[in-house]
Amino acid sequence: METTAATRAGTDILPGKVGVWWFLASEVMLFGGLIGSFIVSRLGSSGWSGEAAHLSVPVAAINTLVLLTSSMTMVMAFGAVEKGDPRGLRTYLFLTVLLGLTFLGIKAYEYSSEVAAGFTPVTGLFWSFYYTMTGLHALHVLAGIITNLALFVMARRGLRNQHRVELAGLYWHFVDIVWIFLFPLLYLT
Amino acid sequence: MTTERARPNYVAVWVWLVVLMIAGVLASYLPFAKSAVIFLVFVVAATKALLVALYYMHLRFESGLIYAMVIVPVVLVIALTFLLFPDLVFHH
Amino acid sequence: MSDPVAVLAIPEASLHHEELGFWRTYLFSTEHKTIGKQYLSLGLFMTIVGGFLAYVMRWQLAYPDTEVPGWGFVGPEFYNVLVTMHGTIMVFFVAMPILLGAFGNFLIPLMIGARDMAFPRLNMLSFWTLFVGTLVLLASFFVPGGAASAGWTGYPPLSAKAIYTGVNWGLNLWILAHAIEFASFLMGGVNFLTTAITMRAPGMTFFRLPLVVWQLLTAATLFLLSVGPLIAGAVMLLMDRIAGTSFFLPEGGGEPLLWQHLFWFFGHPEVYVILLPAVGFVCEVLPVFCRKPLFGYRWIIYSTITAGILSFVVWAHHMFLSGMDPRLAMPFSITTILISVPFAILVFAMIATLWGGSIRFTTPMLFALGFVSMFIVGGLTGIFNGSAPADIYITDTYFVVGHFHYTLFSAVVFGGFAGIYFWFPKMFGRMMNETLGKVHFWLTLIFFNATFFPMHILGLGGMMRRIANPMQYQFLQPLQPINVFITFSAILLLVAQIPFAVNFVWGLVAGTPAERNPWEANTLEWAAPSPPPHLNWGEAIPTVHRGPYEYSSPEGPEDWLPQDRLVVARSS
Ligand SMILES: [Cu+2]
Numbered sequence: 001m002e003t004t005a006a007t008r009a010g011t012d013i014l015p016g017k018v019g020v021w022w023f024l025a026s027e028v029m030l031f032g033g034l035i036g037s038f039i040v041s042r043l044g045s046s047g048w049s050g051e052a053a054h055l056s057v058p059v060a061a062i063n064t065l066v067l068l069t070s071s072m073t074m075v076m077a078f079g080a081v082e083k084g085d086p087r088g089l090r091t092y093l094f095l096t097v098l099l100g101l102t103f104l105g106i107k108a109y110e111y112s113s114e115v116a117a118g119f120t121p122v123t124g125l126f127w128s129f130y131y132t133m134t135g136l137h138a139l140h141v142l143a144g145i146i147t148n149l150a151l152f153v154m155a156r157r158g159l160r161n162q163h164r165v166e167l168a169g170l171y172w173h174f175v176d177i178v179w180i181f182l183f184p185l186l187y188l189t
Numbered sequence: 190m191t192t193e194r195a196r197p198n199y200v201a202v203w204v205w206l207v208v209l210m211i212a213g214v215l216a217s218y219l220p221f222a223k224s225a226v227i228f229l230v231f232v233v234a235a236t237k238a239l240l241v242a243l244y245y246m247h248l249r250f251e252s253g254l255i256y257a258m259v260i261v262p263v264v265l266v267i268a269l270t271f272l273l274f275p276d277l278v279f280h281h
Numbered sequence: 282m283s284d285p286v287a288v289l290a291i292p293e294a295s296l297h298h299e300e301l302g303f304w305r306t307y308l309f310s311t312e313h314k315t316i317g318k319q320y321l322s323l324g325l326f327m328t329i330v331g332g333f334l335a336y337v338m339r340w341q342l343a344y345p346d347t348e349v350p351g352w353g354f355v356g357p358e359f360y361n362v363l364v365t366m367h368g369t370i371m372v373f374f375v376a377m378p379i380l381l382g383a384f385g386n387f388l389i390p391l392m393i394g395a396r397d398m399a400f401p402r403l404n405m406l407s408f409w410t411l412f413v414g415t416l417v418l419l420a421s422f423f424v425p426g427g428a429a430s431a432g433w434t435g436y437p438p439l440s441a442k443a444i445y446t447g448v449n450w451g452l453n454l455w456i457l458a459h460a461i462e463f464a465s466f467l468m469g470g471v472n473f474l475t476t477a478i479t480m481r482a483p484g485m486t487f488f489r490l491p492l493v494v495w496q497l498l499t500a501a502t503l504f505l506l507s508v509g510p511l512i513a514g515a516v517m518l519l520m521d522r523i524a525g526t527s528f529f530l531p532e533g534g535g536e537p538l539l540w541q542h543l544f545w546f547f548g549h550p551e552v553y554v555i556l557l558p559a560v561g562f563v564c565e566v567l568p569v570f571c572r573k574p575l576f577g578y579r580w581i582i583y584s585t586i587t588a589g590i591l592s593f594v595v596w597a598h599h600m601f602l603s604g605m606d607p608r609l610a611m612p613f614s615i616t617t618i619l620i621s622v623p624f625a626i627l628v629f630a631m632i633a634t635l636w637g638g639s640i641r642f643t644t645p646m647l648f649a650l651g652f653v654s655m656f657i658v659g660g661l662t663g664i665f666n667g668s669a670p671a672d673i674y675i676t677d678t679y680f681v682v683g684h685f686h687y688t689l690f691s692a693v694v695f696g697g698f699a700g701i702y703f704w705f706p707k708m709f710g711r712m713m714n715e716t717l718g719k720v721h722f723w724l725t726l727i728f729f730n731a732t733f734f735p736m737h738i739l740g741l742g743g744m745m746r747r748i749a750n751p752m753q754y755q756f757l758q759p760l761q762p763i764n765v766f767i768t769f770s771a772i773l774l775l776v777a778q779i780p781f782a783v784n785f786v787w788g789l790v791a792g793t794p795a796e797r798n799p800w801e802a803n804t805l806e807w808a809a810p811s812p813p814p815h816l817n818w819g820e821a822i823p824t825v826h827r828g829p830y831e832y833s834s835p836e837g838p839e840d841w842l843p844q845d846r847l848v849v850a851r852s853s
Binding site for chain 2: 033044
Binding site for chain 3: 022
């Protein structure tokens with residue numbers, strides 16, 4: 001009759017992984033609320049396509065490529081952890097950080113050329129949304145870069161808690177997914 | 190636990206992602222009706238997101254609990270957006 | 282690396298820990314029980330602040346534009362500050378820290394048989410984040426222009442431009458304090474959920490968890506999933522105020538209703554974030570003092586989850602008169618009435634638990650019964666607010682104020698005190714005084730009703746929700762004696778808390794030392810010493826053999842059967 005388990009009754013998923021996924025669930029709601037507000041505002045107003053045409057699709061496409069590639073290097077860092085390859089881990093983490101910084105650099109270039117062309121957050125509702133959404137996303141990228149940089153430093157000293165790479169990766173891929181949606185929302189429609 | 194799982198080919202997923210990205214950009218220039226183009230562009234984006242989630246975030250190899258933690262917020266966001274339509278899109 | 286045994290071994294290895302210094306033991310502690318007490322202290326302190334604001338507000342309403350004893354002149358602008366900050370403080374800095382922060386932290390690891398939270402350092406960080414948020418909120422009183430005054434709901438356009446309220450930095454800090462508070466409870470919620478999912482003791486299946494754990498987890502989930510859109514809205518509001526955008530300003534193409542939607546998408550689930558833990562305390566207290574199993578354990582869980590899901594699709598019942606699309610009124614009325622079904626199940630389960638029990642009227646039991654009865658009144662008045670035709674007449678009147686104080690005040694005060702009196706022996710290792718506790722209960726019950734029941738009459742008489750001076754309106758002047766009556770009841774309600782304060786301090790210092798299980802209860806926390814030591818369980822964590830409410834079971838020698846007691850089956 002007794003159904004007592006021999007060990008803990010808790011599921012055998014890593015606590016860190018459960019925690020990160022819960023955190024990401026709340027992040028989905030944050031970006032989802034913002035994107036949902038953008039979608040309904042855009043559908044409810046006219047003339048936003050004309051505003052969006054001022055954005056540079058090629059630059060944003062290159063930035064998308066950068067972020068997608070950084071996702072690959074991040075997951076390869078995790079692959080290196082699994083294979084027990086500390087050199088590979090350091091290399092891929094370094095590449096991920098570099099690609100993240102490249103993304104922010106290109107984004108900064110975009111911002112400055114748009115502001116120079118006279119499009120600031122107060123130019124109109126489209127631009128308010130554009131700067132708020134990409135700005136919030138850029139802050140998330142920055143947080144990811146700092147996390148990955150910290151992991152890189154730890155990896156140089158010999159990372160002990162190795163599943164941290166997997167957890168940081170989950171966050172980094174989430175930030176990538178947000179951009180996968182921001183790109184068509186803002187640039188392609 | 191993690192080492193036993195078969196690992197996807199990360200580079201192959203990346204190639205798919207890049208192909209889809211280019212497809213999405215090209216689709217936005219197609220001479221179809223605007224709604225059809227938008228539909229196409231977002232199908233491509235959703236596919237990319239799904240690829241990243243399933244293979245890079247290893248969602249394919251996770252338990253139902255973690256699936257629920259992804260699906261529930263996505264459903265909630267979609268519900269919220271649709272319920273905003275009457276006030277912000279239709280302007281009764 | 283993900284071997285569950287290795288995860289287990291980490292706390293086991295630090296069982297024989299070196300003595301920590303004063304700072305690490307009391308201030309920057311990572312220990313869940315200490316952090317729970319820190320939340321409790323912060324919440325109780327903020328209760329005094331919020332209560333004082335209520336007093337000043339009430340005096341102004343009874344004797345408009347006279348000197349408030351102990352404060353001074355109020356006036357309409359500062360009255361708006363009082364309304365705003367009273368609401369904000371009570372919801373975000375009293376109810377959540379006490380009900381969710383203090384009890385969630387203290388109870389979850391003890392009740393599931395864990396040694397601590399899943400992420401102890403994150404836990405410490407979430408408390409100190411909240412502390413900083415509290416400081417930011419309190420600081421907003423002292424910046425030029427004073428504190429926020431756009432209502433606790435912060436509706437734009439009023440809140441979107443400084444010139445509309447005359448408050449610039451106060452409202453910016455108010456938004457910032459919210460953001461910090463949200464971050465704190467996001468970290469806390471992630472911790473609660475991860476702990477309960479991954480760290481339960483052997484045998485502690487999900488359907489053996491005490492109900493309060495289920496309710497706390499549901500509350501944490503609701504918070505995690507509802508707060509995102511409001512944070513998005515808060516970012517937009519801050520952009521409107523600081524960068525000059527027009528997300529919520531019609532003249533720039535924005536839509537003020539968007540804020541209301543985002544706010545109430547969070548706002549309604551937030552009500553249950555506060556309510557559900559209190560329901561959980563009552564679910565723990567009732568069976569202990571009825572000496573019989575809780576009625577409908579699984580149905581309570583299913584009802585809680587149903588209410589949680591429904592809480593995401595009722596929010597527009599706050600907006601029937603906001604200019605929202607009237608076609609939304611009907612579906613949101615229907616979901617609102619629908620949500621009373623799971624709550625009715627909860628209340629009936631509580632009443633059915635009482636049926637035929639041998640009831641012990643201790644102080645925690647009295648507060649639990651107070652919660653059940655007062656919550657029924659609040660639930661019934663909610664039906665009027667939830668039905669669009671009735672709500673059109675009573676919305677933004679004192680009827681609404683009466684309604685939400687019957688639900689939220691009863692959750693925080695009756696539920697919260699039930700929890701404090703019940704778990705005080707476990708938290709601090711000493712008993713509180715029963716006589717003082719009963720005096721506290723009866724005075725609170727009487728003056729609670731004297732304060733909030735007449736508000737319904739005022740509301741039906743047409744008194745608006747946020748006016749500084751009812752005497753300005755001729756049709757309200759005949760109702761003024763009711764306002765005076767409410768004010769004195771409210772003052773007496775505040776005075777009625779003195780026995781509690783005395784009892785609490787006296788109990789801490791000189792209360793009778795508590796035994797391990799003074800209430801003869803079943804759940805795991807009572808299997809630990811009072812107060813539980815560092816890492817809770819000594820050498821071995823308990824093993825769970827049964828559900829939490831097996832009172833008067835024929836299996837055991839006593840009328841209670843702790844979850845961790847092994848009963849050898851009698852061979853006949
Ligand atoms: Cu509501």
